[in-house]
Amino acid sequence: xxxxxxxxxxxxxxxxxxxxxxxxxxxxxxxxxxxxxxxxxxxxxxxxxxxxxxxxxxxxxxxxxxxxxxxxxxxxxxxxxxxxxxxxxxxxxxxxxxxxxxxxxxxxxxxxxxxxxxxxxxxxxxxxxxxxxxxxxxxxxxxxxxxxxxxxxxxxxxxxxxxxxxxxxxxxxxxxxxxxxxxxxxxxxxxxxxxxxxxxxxxxxxxxxxxxxxxxxxxxxxxxxxxxxxxxxxxxxxxxxxxxxxxxxxxxxxxxxxxxxxxxxxxxxxxxxxxxxxxxxxxxxxxxxxxxxxxxxxxxxxxxxxxxxxxxxxxxxxxxxxxxxxxxxxxxxxxxxxxxxxxxxxxxxxxxxxxxxxxxxxxxxxxx
Amino acid sequence: xxxxxxxxxxxxxxxxxxxxxxxxxxxxxxxxxxxxxxxxxxxxxxxxxxxxxxxxxxxxxxxxxxxxxxxxxxxxxxxxxxxxxxxxxxxxxxxxxxxxxxxxxxxxxxxxxxxxxxxxxxxxxxxxxxxxxxxxxxxxxxxxxxxxxxxxxxxxxxxxxxxxxxxxxxxxxxxxxxxxxxxxxxxxxxxxxxxxxxxxxxxxxxxxxxxxxxxxxxxxxxxxxxxxxxxxxxxxxxxxxxxxxxxxxxxxxxx
Numbered sequence: 001x002x003x004x005x006x007x008x009x010x011x012x013x014x015x016x017x018x019x020x021x022x023x024x025x026x027x028x029x030x031x032x033x034x035x036x037x038x039x040x041x042x043x044x045x046x047x048x049x050x051x052x053x054x055x056x057x058x059x060x061x062x063x064x065x066x067x068x069x070x071x072x073x074x075x076x077x078x079x080x081x082x083x084x085x086x087x088x089x090x091x092x093x094x095x096x097x098x099x100x101x102x103x104x105x106x107x108x109x110x111x112x113x114x115x116x117x118x119x120x121x122x123x124x125x126x127x128x129x130x131x132x133x134x135x136x137x138x139x140x141x142x143x144x145x146x147x148x149x150x151x152x153x154x155x156x157x158x159x160x161x162x163x164x165x166x167x168x169x170x171x172x173x174x175x176x177x178x179x180x181x182x183x184x185x186x187x188x189x190x191x192x193x194x195x196x197x198x199x200x201x202x203x204x205x206x207x208x209x210x211x212x213x214x215x216x217x218x219x220x221x222x223x224x225x226x227x228x229x230x231x232x233x234x235x236x237x238x239x240x241x242x243x244x245x246x247x248x249x250x251x252x253x254x255x256x257x258x259x260x261x262x263x264x265x266x267x268x269x270x271x272x273x274x275x276x277x278x279x280x281x282x283x284x285x286x287x288x289x290x291x292x293x294x295x296x297x298x299x300x301x302x303x304x305x306x307x308x309x310x311x312x313x314x315x316x317x318x319x320x321x322x323x324x325x326x327x328x329x330x331x332x333x334x335x336x337x338x339x340x341x342x343x344x345x346x347x348x349x350x351x352x353x354x355x356x357x358x359x360x361x362x363x364x365x366x367x368x
Numbered sequence: 369x370x371x372x373x374x375x376x377x378x379x380x381x382x383x384x385x386x387x388x389x390x391x392x393x394x395x396x397x398x399x400x401x402x403x404x405x406x407x408x409x410x411x412x413x414x415x416x417x418x419x420x421x422x423x424x425x426x427x428x429x430x431x432x433x434x435x436x437x438x439x440x441x442x443x444x445x446x447x448x449x450x451x452x453x454x455x456x457x458x459x460x461x462x463x464x465x466x467x468x469x470x471x472x473x474x475x476x477x478x479x480x481x482x483x484x485x486x487x488x489x490x491x492x493x494x495x496x497x498x499x500x501x502x503x504x505x506x507x508x509x510x511x512x513x514x515x516x517x518x519x520x521x522x523x524x525x526x527x528x529x530x531x532x533x534x535x536x537x538x539x540x541x542x543x544x545x546x547x548x549x550x551x552x553x554x555x556x557x558x559x560x561x562x563x564x565x566x567x568x569x570x571x572x573x574x575x576x577x578x579x580x581x582x583x584x585x586x587x588x589x590x591x592x593x594x595x596x597x598x599x600x601x602x603x604x605x606x607x608x609x610x611x612x613x614x615x616x617x618x619x620x621x622x623x
Contacts, residue, residue: 024476024486024524031482054524055556059489060482082557089555090493332505333460 001051005033014040019049022057022083030057034064039071047087048079058086065091128325132255135247146248151256158219159261163268165218166211170202170269173210174276177201181277182284191285195295198277203304207270209356212315215262216348220323223254224344227327228337236328251324258316266312270305307363311356318351372399375527375559376421376449381430383413383420389428390416393586396578400526401553403560403573405593407608408580414563415531417580421561422451422529435526446475449527450520454535456512458504464491464515465500471522490518494548510541514548521552527559528552534569542566546573567611571597579605 003020016037022030045065047053065087069075077084105113139146181194227250230236236246278292287295326344330336374397382392390413398404406414419425421432423439432439435448458467468487472478478486491500494514496507504512513533520528533549534542546569552558553575564570570577570593579589579596581604589596589605597609 024478027476027486028479028482031479031485055490055493055521056486056524059486059493063485063489086555089551090489332503335459335461336505 003029003033004049005030005037007037009040012040013042013044014038015044015046017046017049018061018083019051021051022053022061024054024056027056027060030060034060037064037068039068039073041073043068043073043075044078045075046078047081047083050079050081050083053083053086055086055090057083058090061087062090124329125322125325128321131247132251132321135245135252138245139248139252145244147250147253148256150253151260154254154257155261157222158215158257159265162215162218162261162265166214166265166269167272169210169214170207170272171276173206174198174202174273174278175280176276177206177273178277178280179284182281186284191281192287192295194277194281194285195287195292196299198274198281199296199299199301199304202273202277203270203301203308205308205356205360207273208266208308208311208315209352210273211266211269212262212312212319212352213349215258215265215315216319216323216352217345219254219258219261220319220348221341221345223320223323224327224341225337227324228330228340231328231330232333232337246328251320251328254324255317255320258320259313262312262316262319263309266309270308303368307359307368311359314355314359315352318355319348322347322351372401373526374398375400375402375435376404376561377433378421379431379433381417381420381432382428383416383425384428385416387428389585390582391580391586392429394430394578394580396587396590398527398559398561400559401557402575403549403553403562405562405564405570405574405577406580407564407570407577407593409582409604409608410565412580412582414580418529418531418561418563422449423447446471446523448523448525449529450517450523450525452513452516452520452528452530452533454531456504456509456516458512458515458519460504463501463503464496464507464518467504467515468519468522471519475523487518487522490521491515493521494518495544508541510537510545513537513545517548517552521556521558525558527561530560530562532563532565534564534566539568542569543572545569549573567609579608 001020003018003022003026005016005018007014007016009015014037020026045061047061050057061083065075065077077087135146139148177198178194181197182191185191185193185197227236227246230250236250239246239249274296278289281287282289282292323344326340326347330340376398378394378396381394382389383394384390394417396404406417408414416425420427421434421439423432423434426440437448439447439449458464459470462470465484465487468490469483472483472486476483488497488500491497494517496511496515496518499507499511504515507515517528517530517533520530530549534545537545549560549562550573553560562569562574564574574593576591577593577596578587579602580586581588581602583604588602589600593609596605600606600609
């Protein structure tokens, strides 16, 4: 039955007659029709001709009644039936006491809060570093109070499972470096120095950094999501109430696993990087495999290798610490876990690059 | 005959996992305006039955009809029922109002302003009008359950399923929620199917119930819970309603 809302005035009484179906599908029409009726000192709402009414119709009627009454109207509802009963039921719901949760903040306030929070998050990293250090003596003195038994499985997850992608990525980066090296040095007739360039680039920089970035993406995201889900599911609280320190139980095993896995992965990455470089460079030069390896040895590859292989421990510590502290900081629900995982990946990758830059400057200054 | 409208019917239903029946031979009807409870001990298959009733799982045998149709027939269209999951299952990144708007935006062509007005009205109906812009993480567990009921009501369904609505709530909040459930049936003519363990809630809000038992592989009692409390013959039902344990309270004569 089509919806109709009619109002007529008689002296100071405004009669509003509503007829037809007041259902969810007609809610737009009903809302517009009721909004068009202004309040008057005395009003009568006649619902006798309403055919069908659901909760949506009753809610809109209740809203209109509330608006008219707030404007000073004295309102009478006429006509029995389901619509009047529903309207009465919706209107008599008691207002429950307001709770004292915080109000929604404006965009400007949120921006300000996030800027003000930068200092806090730096402080948080220091606090996490302190908590991590404080947890170590106990974890070593009482190994049963730490989750060391998890370490082999974590090493397998972070290391063995990531081997293929690390090998492939480094092989391709090495090949690109070898190819570009030949192309750039050809103009100077210096293709014999391609192995020297590869030794510096792959062993010192790209091998460790590419491997660490991949591990940050794989294991960093995995740690943050796993720990975040545990926090949201109250598993971390359960650990605490059983007297188990999450830093000992969850964070140190992950840190230890990365300290084992990342250097090994880096070794594989370096080997694959050099192999890729050689594969790309050999067909374009007349060095031959023996000549290439001789040049590599003569290019004082050992110092580059030692500098490169020292860095994964720093990267591993940064990745594990940042990812685990992001995970442990998750509060709320699935959205918080997602946000913390994203933050963990971004921060760990930035941390790897910053650490690498600091290492480059320090090693150059020290003449290594 | 013209009795109250049948909102949900199950005929000779068997439900379970991997083809193995957990419960079988279940037949019952739920009418408009009625609060119907699925009762039974932990692990008896209540939640599995609920998943079958709302079409998330397919029954091993028998038939479920929601307002005359198979609940799975609505996949891809607006469902004629609402569901409140045990922890509310509100989307954490959306405010309560946005959570309630979601089904309207998906299944109706209403203006945003009208839809928002209706969502606000539903939140007011469950007593949450003043926190409608809060995220679910910022409100209490009881409020989350009420918000989930509001969301379940957004499409004006004739039937709602509530999974453990008062579990884990303080007694006052639980009473408020029971009163809300009763008034939805009374005022909106809503049929309600409740899964619960809470005896006070059962006696306050439930009109009829079916008692499920894993060992028996089906229903062992059905009817008014107050009648079952006083007159049930099956020992498991008696223990449940009188809150006693067969392992602790019945002394053995030998030994």
